[in-house]
Amino acid sequence: MKSLLFFTTAVALTAQATPDQLLHADKTPANWLTYSGNYNGQRHSPLTQITPANAKDLEMKWVFQADTLQKMEASPIVVDGVMYFTQAPNDVVAVDAKTGRMFWIYQHRVSPDARLCCGQVNRGLAIHFDKAGDTLFLGTLDARLIALDAKNGKVLWDTQVADPKLGYSITEAPLVVKDKVILGPAGGEYGIRGFFAAWDVKTGKELWKVYTVPAAGEPGVETWSGDSWKHGSAASWNTGSYDPDLNLVYYGTGNPGPDWNPDVRLGDNLYSCSVLALDADTGKLKWHFQFTPHDAADWDAAIVPILADIDWKGARRKVLLSANRNGFFYVLDRTTGKFLQGTPFVHQTWAAGLDENGRPIRLPNTEPTVEGTKLYPGMQGGTNWYAPSFSPRTGLFYVSAWKDYYSFFSKLPVTFNEGQMYFGGATKSAVQPIKRGPINSWTDVAGHGEVIALDPQTGKEKWAFKMHDVTDSGLMTTASDLLFTGSREGYFWALDARTGVPLWHAITGGQISAAPVSYMVDGKQYIAISANHSVFAFGLR
């Protein structure tokens, strides 16, 4: 009996991930190895057991309820039948991916110095594979980066990334590339100076660091009037993507500080509201593309950049696809950063269009005023950080959009004080920005959510799935042409990725502000999603 048990364990161990497995995530589709599933950010599972034909037979297999009322935004990772995710404020949980039963929990005690604009949010973990043992990485609300033994949750190393008293915090899932773990801090509402940095996976030693706002004497600082670069923000709060062939990591940056009073920071405010292509080994900025120069609306570029290889005007091209809060959907060449196409995907009233370099042609009277300026899209944007998806099978880009949504943007005099919110204004919208109110009472005047499928070739909408409420959910597609998404209403949907027709839904009973993942254990495919403060796993009956 004993020997039989031992044998079973040994088989499970030999199935374990190998160090370069992150490079070939598609070859182990039973696992979900990074925030987006793999490096290209496509959030597309190769698994095909669940199909449009049998999606109606999905049922809940397990639910994990956290001991906190804070909502989850984490996208789990799954390795060989073990699921790792985070719950508020900075707990890491390892559960049996088949049953939701816990293997271990690590609880980081967050320093009271942490300053948070938007709740006790964490978007997940990264993992590094090594023969000597696998390591999980957690960024914390008090701006620490912590390495944990994936077998038992014990701390291997723990390093202070930045000073939380100044408003630095970490909410994004780190990204492991080769022997480095990469991330940038949040804090764009506190006038921080944003950066990206890489640490040695083994030791926690910082290997490179690059600021997202240039300092005096550096190129780009001329895009900031006076000393305003010092509090220029351009924070990071969502995971980037990686192209191993080009050895570039791609990250979006957030708003310039202060959010809504742009008068104190005249100029384009580089590299806020941009996507940056950084050399993964050195952090050197290879190229940048700024979606919204001199942003005054809080239109972060936090969304995961999707890397796809598509046919473009008759030739194969490495592109980067991104839908931005500013309401435009972009196709860029990801080798050079060259702008290829940009098209509005929601109603917008702030730009006459984009010029041949992709720079918006801003309409007059679209900056915040003391009285308030009404703009479409509103403060949360045409979309936000909600994970998009790309299916190489359909060639379509999928994103959660807020349609017909506006805000009033107003500005106020502002002075910078260390560690204090640095807004310079306020916004007012009929939709509550982050979390649903007690009752859904406003949508007939305030816009609504849709999942839309955009054709990168034309920028045109192929189909739309309309919801009553807005949606903060990420998306995932599968190689069986399914699309999974949640909603602020708490529905979890399976749609036909080719038509947008709903095939199945479940009621989770809580706002979904995370993105789905898929994995396989013992030959059975699962779909998992965090809803409010619980994680649900669904599988076929």
Added chain:
Amino acid sequence: MKLLALLTLALPLLAQQHGTDPVQLDTGARIYSANCSVCHGPDGDQVSGVELKRGKFRRASTDDELAKIIQTGIPGTAMPPNAIGSGNLVALVAYLHAMRDFKTKKVALGNAAGGKVVFEGKGGCTACHRVNGKGSHMALDLSDVGAVRTPGYLEDALLEPETVNLPQHRYIHATTLRGEKVSGRRMNEDTLTLQIIDSNERLRSLTKADLRSYEIEKETRMPNYRDKLTATERADVIAWLVSLKGSAK
């Protein structure tokens, strides 16, 4: 500059302000706008279950306690610590107390007891509204309306009721696939379903897929009381409504 800041806060409801020390309130309003309004909203009602305008706080019964919560935050919730200096903190606390009246016009208040008589009699208000267990459930229960609405808002409700017809107060008219006609006040709605209180005061669930038609009534059912009541009667009714603070401790 001061006035400008006030106008910003009052975005859709421009109105005169009154209250205590206007300089202090202006400072408080600005601090509120910079630090609090992103989560709590310009009207203090954006966090579910928290209505700052009520001037009553679940975790603070004194100004000192309130100030402490602002400074230290509430562990385990989204309420973060805020490093606000003591002078500004006083102004912010003053503003929180004055928020309810901050945007209001001055409205003459009459006799509350007389207002109750008009409310239940000539005004016919209880045909739709309910106060402390008396009246209909079809429109809003007003038992605590004085805690959340200003006299100016209440006057608008009587004179220009269309301006206070919020989407969640709207009536819907639906016909089911079987031909049943259903009307009622919408209490909730999502992509697939509706929750209403129907004309028989039943709480009902409707599934959109089971409906042949579904219309939302955009006009308010609230009568205009400009000609139905005298100015004195209206002032009395407003005084009565303002006195209704609910039975909560």
